[in-house]
Amino acid sequence: MAKKILIGLLVIFILMQFIRPTRNESTAMSPNDIEKHYETPENVKLILSKACRDCHSNNTVYPWYAQFQPGAWFMNDHIVDGKRHFNLSEFASYQPKKADHKLDEFSEEIEEHGMPLESYLWLHSNAKLTDTEITEVTDWAKGIRKEIQAKNPEAFVKKDK
Template structure:
């Protein structure tokens, strides 16, 4: 009986290797990418690349273990959820108030240290941000928020 159960599980595991989620890879940078609309200093751009863009953009760098099911589905869920909350590739498509709020959340994620996720950091040592990297993200996001609020004051009028 146990042998039959293990055989069925093995067959399901093997078949599962052929059912894969769609890759999150864009051939080119989106016209709505934050870098096309706001100045991003090199140090901040590098931090976004190593710690944020895999889950919060339209272009993910996939690790080798992504090819093993059900890991790919688990990672895909993280990517879909990450993009739903904050997508650097589609940032300019956000209305000003939403863009401001997303940057406010980015600042909070760094002051409270809940991003990048611990599970991501365990597998991507370079995603562990130093205090200086976190502070650079905070300073940059604050400057972009100021620019959004100055450029679109009508979006922030209390009604």
């Protein structure tokens, strides 16, 4: 009996392996990538790569557990949801107001330790940002917000009644 159950589970596990989500990988960096439009120091690039890009860009570096189901399914859910909210690879396609707002949330999430997601940190301990890294990456985002606001004053006029 136990043997039959075990074989049954094994068959299910093997069949699961055939249902694979499309991989989030592209060969080149998107022309709309934030790093192509705003000066990004090396240390900030590193922070984004190790802590954010797996879920917020068009290029995921797949960990070992995502080579198997259900690992890849969980990862894929986060990627689809994460990209829908904020995509570093498509940043330049956002309207000024939206871009500014997303960067505001970006800093807020990092400062409040909301991002990277807690569950991601279990298996990616190097993505846990130090206080110095948090300052570096949020200062960078705040600088870009100033640049966007200065370049698009019409989008940021306060409507006084």
